[in-house]
Amino acid sequence: MTEQEKLVSLQQRRAVCPYPDCATGTVMDMVDQRMIAPESREYAFGGFGDEGSLPVHPHSSWTQQECWVCQLCGRSVLEVIECKQTGWGKDARIEELTRLVLWPSPPPRVLPPDVPERIRSAYEEASRAENAGAARLAGVGYRSAVEELCKDQGATHHTLHGKIQELAAKGLPADVITALDETRVVGNDSVHHGVAYSAEELADIAELVAEAAVLLYVQPAQRRRMAESRRRRHEAAQQNP
Ligand SMILES: [Zn+2]
Structure with a gap:
């Protein structure tokens, strides 16, 4: 060379x-x-x-x-x-x-529309930071998306760790709790220790948050929509025997 x-x-x-x-x-x-x-x-x-x-x-x-x-x-x-x-x-x-x-400037990651807006906007902002190479800021952002998610699920403890434990006690699936907790650790490192994560690690975290959002919001919304359309079919069948 x-x-x-x-x-x-x-x-x-x-x-x-x-x-x-x-x-x-x-x-x-x-x-x-x-x-x-x-x-x-x-x-x-x-x-x-x-x-x-x-x-x-x-x-x-x-x-x-x-x-x-x-x-x-x-x-x-x-x-x-x-x-x-x-x-x-x-x-x-x-x-x-x-x-x-x-x-071309890469589009941000977005969560599906079934997820509440406060969680979606925190997530999208974190993704924009990730795309811009601001790894610490992205870690902090994904953590705050998780914080919003816990609040929306009714957790009130003053620490994020406490909030996640509250959700675990409410019977949230173990895989969701694990996903949320991993995100919390990354966010902690970014907030308190200034640790910047690698691109792959941030991508993993973004996917974990998305996974938790699918389990908590998207799948229940799909079940509700399916139950609703079953109910309407049954009603229609009863009206036109
Ligand atoms: Zn091309």
């Missing part, structure tokens, strides 16, 4: 296109890649052979931007990547720390 290749080599990759109306597993071509911090340039660092190495010094960590084009729909995807290099020369390895999609 030459120094120039590290940043400039144009590549292809397989990925799911982030445009909702494409959203297909596709091949993407990288059409642009450059370092944007700590300086703006198109290569990782200097040393283009004997004649005329450029007056640039190496960075062991940097941020780069990449523009990819979907081969199916032909639209562009803009990403910002934080990179770290370990080792030098032939031992050099580049590690990708984070990769954010800036364009």
